[in-house]
Amino acid sequence: MEIEIRTGSSEVVHDLTGECERFLSDVDGDGLLHVWVPHATAGLAVLETGAGSDDDLLAALRELLPPDRRWRHRHGTPGHGRDHVLPALVPPYATVPVLGGVMALGTWQSVCLVDTNVDNPVRKVRLSFLPG
Template structure:
């Protein structure tokens, strides 16, 4: 298995497109599977269309589902931080993408994005792993 850890800054965006990093990582690796994993308790990874509003719509929907108030038992950090710890139950911390001839087989409008609502920690790590087929 080949693996690499990349650092991501989420201080300006709640979603960060990782597609370019995934493509670069998979290039020249042949056929197999690429896992994109976020080793954090308050972030997730999704595959969706970006740039046409879907990424902002996802954040709006998550903020409606996970309001930032005092209802959470996990209550340290900024107000509503407990919601950040529920996020990975809705947006999984990993996705697996088939790769053929070094190219991730994403659909035309699909992008791999890091999803992070946590305002307390804008520095994230993302682990890319490749298993050859």
């Protein structure tokens, strides 16, 4: 299944947990949920949201990957080259165990799209279930 997420024109950590749960609503067995972002400038993270961790992640990424003109990859908004390095630190995939059709996440864990690319306001996310 493929879903479309509108991330807008600012850096964002977008919680995908609800979309993942809807995708798994017809699953009653065990297996793995695989989440994939087919973009060269976005990634996926499993982290707590809503208590500041999502903003902390974006702040840490700005420190590690400053949005300035140091990058050799230079098309798009100044500093856009850092967006192409992001998937090396925040990978474009996540795999979550599923037990009885429910993601086996920890109490505060969420599956999140991490997008620092302000030039691309729409993202696709692919979800697949591997029974087992």
